[in-house]
Amino acid sequence: MAKSIFDQLSHAFEIPLSNPVLIFALILFIILLSPILLRRIKIPGIIGLILSGVAIGPHGLNLLEKSSAVDLFSTIGLLYIMFIAGLELDMNEFRKTRHKSLLFGFLTFAIPIGIGYPVCYYVLGYDMLASIMISSMFATHTLVAYPVVNSYGISKNEAVAITIGGTILTDTAVLIILAVIIGASQGQLDQQFWLTLGISFAIFLLIMFGIVPRVAKWFFQKVEGEKTAHYIFVLSVVFFAAFLAEIAGLEHIIGAFVAGLALNKLIPHSSALMNRIEFIGNAIFIPFFLISVGMIVDVSVLLNGPLALIIAGTLTVVAIFSKWVAAWFTQLLFGYSSSQRQVIFGLSSAHAAATLAVIMVGFRYEIIDENVLNGTIVLILVTCIVATLATEAASKKVVLAGDQDAMPSEKNIAREEQLVLPIANLNNMESLLDFATLIKSKHSPHPITVLTVVPNNEMAEQNLQRARKNLDSTAKYASGSETEVNMMATIDHNIASGISRAAREVMADGILLGWPSRPGIIEKMVGEKTESILNQTDTNLFMCHVDKPLVLQKRIVVCCPPLSESELGFDYCVEKIMRLSQELTIPIQFVCDVRTKQAVSLYIERNKNSTRVLFTDHNEWDDLATLRSAIKDNDLIVFISARQGEVSYRHSFDGIAKKLGKVYVQHSRILIFPSRRAGYSLDEYEDVSAAPILQRIGRGIGNMFTKDRR
Structure with a gap:
């Protein structure tokens, strides 16, 4: 008996491993432990996974051998890397500095190729195709050091913006060159090849940018509640695009990259869908790919003679030097400081994802040899470390020069931001929480407070238990986007008073409400809940009616009545609108x-915002229907109103929610009431539910004798 168990164990652990369950368990342990252990010695996670692949691969301990399952996961990981590269590009930043970005993109693409090709061809002795492929690999860059500039608060510096924009040009150009090299390696580089490539590439782009976004919009709208289906749909688009690219005579990684660009506007960076895409990719598929790369690497080649070491050293030196030269020319052309040049160099000198993609394709087609593959791994390790150190040193200099994104006081406000989300109707919960996630400052460590207020009556305890169960479903939904929420259920005699008290307790900067429902007879007599909340709070208040996914909106139309810029919370409200625009990658009118x-305009200039902003003059504010000329279908309407007694308040704003809902019933709309000075209120008896009667009588008398201000 003992012998048979021992035989089973010895067979299961035979090297190389053949048990699929054991193989998968081993790879998961590597994915788990490798970054944790190597982070202590400052080795990037991407290098840790590659080195782990070297250790367990056929040229190491021979624990694993290349199999169809490993190849499948590796291919998925490679496509995932290129898809996320296209998805994460900030199109707003690119649009803002597109001319400078294109010029920098040309320099950081052409200079490395111009330096790299003669070195590879004449010094290292590679043939023309291999030399072009290796030098094009020098042209790519991965924004490994971007979190560094973000942490130092200089992500909106123009030097950072053009580097990010240049990524679009370099990656696209390198992938097109890759397709040409593959065609040349197979002896197909004739007139027929160029004609076929041009036509097929045009058809491919037409499908990806003309048809796929429309289908995606339709799908997200029709299957709004099925969040799992959204992820499966996106994954299907990626692999469909990869297949289309192959049919068109291109590489599948080009299809994945273009799929990321095509879906870029439809997947906000802070959305639950983006979180799922990144989470699954970073947890499983991409690490699998990196481990499989390591399994191909043969370290012993580096020890066979000086040639392998010379190639590795030459590739690394050329990659770093050529990127520095491109950054130096960029500094001369645009008049940047030396610290800005160093930021550009730091961000553009790291080689990782796209470099690996190009080299793996070249190795598969036997255009490059093992020496280049091994040398590329050394290059990735060195450039990632150099890029991180250079970017950190440059970021400190930029900060010392005072060229940060925002004033310290504004950044402190963002870090302390608190949002309160009162939930009365569970049907509105998901859209409100999605909206809150998109506008919440990324610097704030505080969770979103989700609040339920239960009336203080004989059923209070039962209602409180039911409310807490409802909050559990909210917490479950929030976990899908890794949105941290703080659940709060409280009892109060008056709903509005309960919300007001809770907002004061957490020192809320903003309260997000659903659109007010049609009031009943009693509410009309004693005042509506939303009106009571307005009277009893001083903070910024957002009333939201979002009846279709925000990603389907084409513009944000912001209606700002005269003197609204004088309101205390105006800047805060504009900042939230700008953030929403950036997340959705749509312009603001x-x-x-x-x-x-x-x-x-002064706010945009002061905060260096990259959002595309247009203006329309308007002077008639007492008739909301006059705004129709500025509003189109699929516009998100944002109306900045004011509480009674504030400087921009107009009598025509009385019942503004009802009026907007009647005139723009087909549109998604957000009504904003900017904050006012604390302690100011027209109603000294706010907790008495009958007080709004007196307010309404006062307003009626006032309207009889006061003309509306223009």
């Missing part, structure tokens, strides 16, 4: 007068 336009 401000409908306002000249004075408000100047205030918004």
Whole structure:
């Protein structure tokens, strides 16, 4: 008996391993432990996984051998890397600095190829195709050091923006060159090849940018509640695009990259869907690919003679030097400081994802040899470390020069931001939470407070238990996007008073409410809940009616009545609108007068915002229907109103939610009431539910004797 158990164990652990369960368990342990252990000695996670693959591969301990399962996961990981590269590009930043980005992209693409090709061809002795492929690998860069500039608060510096924008050009150009090299390696580089490539590439782009986004919009709208289906749909698009690229005579990684660009506007960076895409990719598929790369590497080649070491050293030196030269020319052309040049060099000198993709394709087609593959691994290790150190040193210099994204006081406010989300109707919960996630400052460590207020009556305890169960479903939904939420259920005699008290307890910067429902007879007599909340709170208040996914909106139309820029919370509200625009990658159309336009323009200039902003002059604010000329279908309407008594308040704003809902019933809309000075209130008896009667009588008398201000 003992012998048979021993035989089973010895057979299961035969090297190389053949048991699929054991193989998968081993790879998962490597994915788990490798980054944790190597992080202590400052080795990037990408290198740790590659080195782990070297250790367990056929040229190491021979624990694993290349199999169809490993190849499948490796291919998925490679496509995933290129897809995320296209998906994460900030199109707003690119649009803002597109001319400089294109010029920098050309320099950081052409200079490395110009330096790399003669070195590879004449010094290292590779043939023309191999030399072009290796030198094109020098042209790529991965924004490994971007988290460094983000942590130092200089992510909106122009030097950072053009480097990010240049990534689009370099990656696209390198992938096109890759397709040409593959065609040449197979002896197909004739007139027929160029004609076929041109036509097939044009058809491919037409499908990806003309048809796929429309299908994706339709799918996200029709299958709104099925979050799992959204992820499966996106994954299907990636592999469909990869297959289409192969049919068109291109490489599948080009298809995955283009799929990322095509879906870029439809997947906000802070959305639950983006979180799922990154989570699954970073947890399983991409590590599998990196481990499989390591399994191909033969370290012993480096020890066979000086040639392998010379190739590795030459590749690394050329890669770093050529990127520095490109950054230096960029500094000369645009008049940047030396610290900005160093930021550009640091961000553009790291070689990782795209480099690996190009080299793996070249190795598969036997265009390059093992020496280049091994040398590329050394290059990735060295450039990632150099890029991180250079970017950190440069970021400190930029900060010392005072060229940060925002003033320290503004950054401190963002870090302390608190949002409160009162939930009355579970049907509105998901759209409100999605909206809160998109506008919440990324610097704030505080969770979103999800609040339920239960009336203080004989059923209070039962209602409180039921409310807490409802909050559990909210927490479950929030976990899908890794949105941290703080659940709060409280009892109060008056719903509005409970919300007001809870907002004061957490020192809320903003309260997000659903759109007010049609009031009943009693509510009309004693005042509506939303009106009571307005009267009893001083903070920024957002009323949201979002009846279709925000990613389907084409513009944000912001209606700013005269003097709205004078409200205390105006800047905060504009910042939230700007953040929403950046997440959705859509422009903003401000409908306002000249004075408000100047205030918004000054805010954009001060905060170096990359959002595309347009202005429309408007002077008739007492009839909301006059705004129709500025509003189109699929526009998200944002109306900045004011509480009664504030400087921009107009009598026509009385019942503004009902009026907007009636005129723009087909549109998603957000009504904003900017914050006011603490302690100011027209109603000294706010907790008495009958007080709004007196307010309504006062307002009616006031309307009889006061003309509306223009």
